[in-house]
Structure formats: structure tokens, C-alpha cells
Amino acid sequence: MREFFSNGAGRSGAFLALDANLELMKKTGQLDVYEYAKTLVNSRQHLIDSVDQYQFIYEALAEAVMCNVQPIQMHQLKNRSSMYKAKKNRELMESQDNHENKLLLHLTHPLRIGDCAGGHRLENRGKNRDVMVVPPDHARPYLQTLHGESKDYTYINAVEVDGFTRKAEFIVTEWPKQSTIDSFWTLIYDHSCHTVVNLSNQGNPRHYPTFIHNKGKANYGPFIVEVLNYHQYPAMTSHMVKVMKRMCSPGSSPRGKKRSTRPELTLRQEKTERNGVPAGESFRLKPEYRGRLRGVDGDTDCRSVTPVPTHNYTSTGKRLHPPRRRLSRSADTVHDRDPFSETFMISDIMSNAATNQQVDTEVRICCVIQVRMWPIENKVPLSTAGLMDVIKMARSWRRRAPDRPESKPTIVMSHNGVSRVGVYIGANICIDQMDTDHEVDVFHAVKMMRINRPQLIDMK
Known part of the structure; x- marks a missing residue:
């Protein structure tokens, strides 16, 4: 995989740190931002060159952990929609929907x-x-x-x-x-x-x-x-x-514009x-x-x-x-x-x-x-x-x-x-x-x- 940005640093390091930690989370269920960031900086200076970028990596990973909602395969759609019919399954689905709604409210930033x-x-x-x-x-x-x-x-x-x-x-x-x-x-x-x-x-x-x-x-x-x-x-x-x-x-x-001679x-x-x-x-x-x-x-x-x-x-x-x-x-x-x-x-x-x-x-x-x-x-x-x-x-x-x-x-x-x-x-x-x-x-x-x-x- 090749990634290119304006100066070959900064954003590239943030992207690589996110990708590596997401892969690590899939395999081990853990994150290690500090160690990987240190490895990046030792490899090339300024790959992560500001506190804002370091903070952004943590915020993006936190959102990925909270929003770990898996997509529904097409062949499962019919079964999922039928789950709302039975009372026991309907309560389970409503609980899951309420959890997702709360996440969306938490992650939606109001406009100033x-x-x-x-x-x-x-x-x-x-x-x-x-x-x-x-x-x-x-x-x-x-x-x-x-x-x-x-x-x-x-x-x-x-x-x-x-x-x-x-x-x-x-x-x-x-x-x-x-x-x-x-x-x-x-x-x-x-x-x-x-x-x-x-x-x-x-x-x-x-x-x-x-x-x-x-x-x-x-x-x-x-x-x-x-x-x-x-x-x-x-x-x-x-x-x-x-x-x-x-x-x-x-x-x-219109509005004082010069008229075309055409x-x-x-x-x-x-x-x-x-x-x-x-x-x-x-x-x-x-x-x-x-x-x-x-x-x-x-x-x-x-x-x-x-x-x-x-x-x-x-x-x-x-x-x-x-x-x-x-x-x-x-x-x-x-x-x-x-x-x-x-x-x-x-x-x-x-x-x-x-x-x-x-x-x-x-x-x-x-x-x-x-x-x-x-x-x-x-x-x-x-x-x-x-x-x-x-x-x-x-x-x-x-x-x-x-x-x-x-x-x-x-x-x-x-x-x-x-x-x-x-x-x-x-x-x-x-x-x-x-x-x-x-x-x-x-x-x-x-x-x-x-x-x-x-x-x-x-x-x-």
C-alpha cells in the first residue's frame, strides 16, 4: 500500500498509525498508539509532528471502538426484519436500536x-x-x-x-x-x-x-x-x-452589469x-x-x-x-x-x-x-x-x-x-x-x- 501527501509527513503518519492500530485491534483486541508512534518518528522525523495529530489518532480510534457496528449481509436482511415480529426478539432489537441511537447522538457534533x-x-x-x-x-x-x-x-x-x-x-x-x-x-x-x-x-x-x-x-x-x-x-x-x-x-x-454588444x-x-x-x-x-x-x-x-x-x-x-x-x-x-x-x-x-x-x-x-x-x-x-x-x-x-x-x-x-x-x-x-x-x-x-x-x- 502506498500513501502520498503534500510533504510526506504529518498526515501520512496519522494514517499509518490508525491503520496499524486497527489491524492490531482485530487480531489482539488491544491498541498501542504510543509504541507505534515512536516507531514512526524514529523511522522518519515529523511523521507525527503535532499534538493535534496525536490527539486526532486517539479520537479516531475511540470512535472506531464505540462504533463497532457490523454491516448486515444482504441474505440476512429478511431474517433481521422478521425478528421484529416476535416479542422476545423485538425487545432485543429495540434495545440494540436504542444503543445505536445514543451513539449517534453522542457522535453528532452540533453546529455552532x-x-x-x-x-x-x-x-x-x-x-x-x-x-x-x-x-x-x-x-x-x-x-x-x-x-x-x-x-x-x-x-x-x-x-x-x-x-x-x-x-x-x-x-x-x-x-x-x-x-x-x-x-x-x-x-x-x-x-x-x-x-x-x-x-x-x-x-x-x-x-x-x-x-x-x-x-x-x-x-x-x-x-x-x-x-x-x-x-x-x-x-x-x-x-x-x-x-x-x-x-x-x-x-x-441586471444589477448594473454592462450590456453585451451581442x-x-x-x-x-x-x-x-x-x-x-x-x-x-x-x-x-x-x-x-x-x-x-x-x-x-x-x-x-x-x-x-x-x-x-x-x-x-x-x-x-x-x-x-x-x-x-x-x-x-x-x-x-x-x-x-x-x-x-x-x-x-x-x-x-x-x-x-x-x-x-x-x-x-x-x-x-x-x-x-x-x-x-x-x-x-x-x-x-x-x-x-x-x-x-x-x-x-x-x-x-x-x-x-x-x-x-x-x-x-x-x-x-x-x-x-x-x-x-x-x-x-x-x-x-x-x-x-x-x-x-x-x-x-x-x-x-x-x-x-x-x-x-x-x-x-x-x-x-
Whole structure:
């Protein structure tokens, strides 16, 4: 094994001391930090060159001893879940869960006011639903697009959370307030978020305002949001949207910036791509995929929510067939199809179209998924199967979205941006761990995602 650090000392010595003592603990059940540290220093000076590093070694080893929670193999998961049914086994499992909860509370360090200085600034206090739930400055996604009238346009109450295989795989945020809806869409645009998962049913509109419409276009601050398609399923709703920056009107420039001498199109003008297809219309859906709705009672009703023109173009832009426009909310022939497989076909069509058209960098394609089976007053969803369907849809779109979705974050939000978000992210981390290591470690998954937001997963 080879380890490289900036100066070949300091951190290298701490790493080697941790690795050697962990191996010693496995074999003998004992630790000997002093002797191994002395051996390292005699071999090369400054391998451990400060008291802080020496203290860190002890703290890391102490945490490893306390958190000696073994992962569960995949073939043992079914047996473990069945242990909660028998009273004797259930008491044993609850005792073990309580022990792990106490460990997590002990190991989760609370964030200090200085860590979250941005969220406590006077101009940003009104952007938080709870002043005790604000992001640390080192882990919050900074906004770049100028919007609103706040002095600090870079702030939104959101925090980055690591996934199992990728850093900052998720962005956790709360339901936007009326004054922060523009910031919410800025977050999607600036960080190229391909998926938004909303884990709360909409409550009182006065406290939880609508931040997305069902058809057509609407303006949100400096952005135009166009709904490409909208679907309803028993457990969720799905909006496929296109987010674009609004053009500045002639003679004006945002926040005193110099206007470009490049000619710009007004809002009423549409750009035409090189292949002759108007911008956005390459994302059209075939008639058999268009506007399928499935109600809560299971009845299938086919409706077209947004009128989408059907056309064919050659590579030179010549129209082969006259355009045909379907009237809004028209009925088609009903076919028995799985709503998820159909949604994935839509994703395929849009992904392929985006690849062929080479979507402009000023346009973002995003899928907004909102649950329908998790009321705000409930701690757990009404349907576990429904939550798994939400996870499947989000993960499927992540694989098919245009513009390298594997490197873009997923926004996960709820009415308060805490507990139920932790359930969703923890489930995703465990799924990725099962795919990679064929085992599950719920304890360390929860411990990791509570680093930047300690309120994730309610331990009380």
C-alpha cells in the first residue's frame, strides 16, 4: 500500500498509525498508539509532528471502538426484519436500536453559530423557516445568478450531503417560502440539478406556496419555467420542466452589469436550431407516450396537458409533413401500461433528443417529483411501496437525464428540510451500498449524512 501527501509527513503518519492500530485491534483486541508512534518518528522525523495529530489518532480510534457496528449481509436482511415480529426478539432489537441511537447522538457534533454565519446574517434570517436549522457555510450551495432584492443573493437554506459513492450527491432544502421561490429555481439552474424530489404533500398554501405550475410557461424571478409534460400517479406527481434565463429588455441590464454588444432576442422571439427545429420542440413526445394520467383510484385516463406539435424535419430544416396540433386535454386510446416504464420511455426520448440537439448551456432540463402519500403531520409515509416507487423513478431519470447527470446533484426537499429527507437519502445510500458491497450499514449511513445537518433522522 502506498500513501502520498503534500510533504510526506504529518498526515501520512496519522494514517499509518490508525491503520496499524486497527489491524492490531482485530487480531489482539488491544491498541498501542504510543509504541507505534515512536516507531514512526524514529523511522522518519515529523511523521507525527503535532499534538493535534496525536490527539486526532486517539479520537479516531475511540470512535472506531464505540462504533463497532457490523454491516448486515444482504441474505440476512429478511431474517433481521422478521425478528421484529416476535416479542422476545423485538425487545432485543429495540434495545440494540436504542444503543445505536445514543451513539449517534453522542457522535453528532452540533453546529455552532460561527459555522452557520451566512444563515444568521440579518438579511438572510427571513429566508429560513427555522432559525435553528441553517446550513454550515462550508457545505451550503452558493447561488450565482442575480435575483431578488436581498443584499445576499448567494444564500438559500440548503446543504450538501454526501452519497455512498459521490461527494455532495444530494442537496437538502426546505419547502420555499413565498419570498424564496426565486432562490429555489436559481438553485436548480446554477447547480444544474436534474431531479427534485419533494417528500411532503402540500399543506396550507399560505405557509407552503405553490412553486411549480402544471402546464405552459411561467416566470420565476430571472427564469422562465416551461412544463414539458405533467403526470399523476397514485403515489406521486411528475413534472418535466425546462428552465431558461429570461432575456433582458432592450436598454436594461441586471444589477448594473454592462450590456453585451451581442444582439439578443426578445422574449416573444424563439431561437431556431441549426437543424431547423425550433428550440425546445425536439423534446416533443410521440402520440402514444403523450399525457397519460393515472388517478389515485387506479383508473387510467389519457389526457394531453400541454399541446405539443407533431412534425418531422430533415437535416436541412425542411418540413416533410404539414404540422398537426392536438387540442389540449384530448382523449387517446387507453392502453394498460406500467406508469414507471412509460415515464422511463419519456426520459429516453428526451435524453436522446437532448443528445442530438446538444442542448444549450443556458437551458436546464429537470424532473420535479412530488409525493402524494406522505402528509405533513405523519412521521412515516402512508405507503412504503409508494416511497420505493419515488426512489425508482428518481434513480431512473438520473441515469437517463441529459448532460452527464451522474455528476449533478439531486435536490431532496420537505416542508422543514430535515427528518423525512434523511429517510430518503439514507435509503439511497443503503441501496448503493447493496449494489456495491452486497451489505447494508444503516448506522454509518446515518452518521455520515448527519455531519452537515445534524437534524436529519429524528433520534428522539
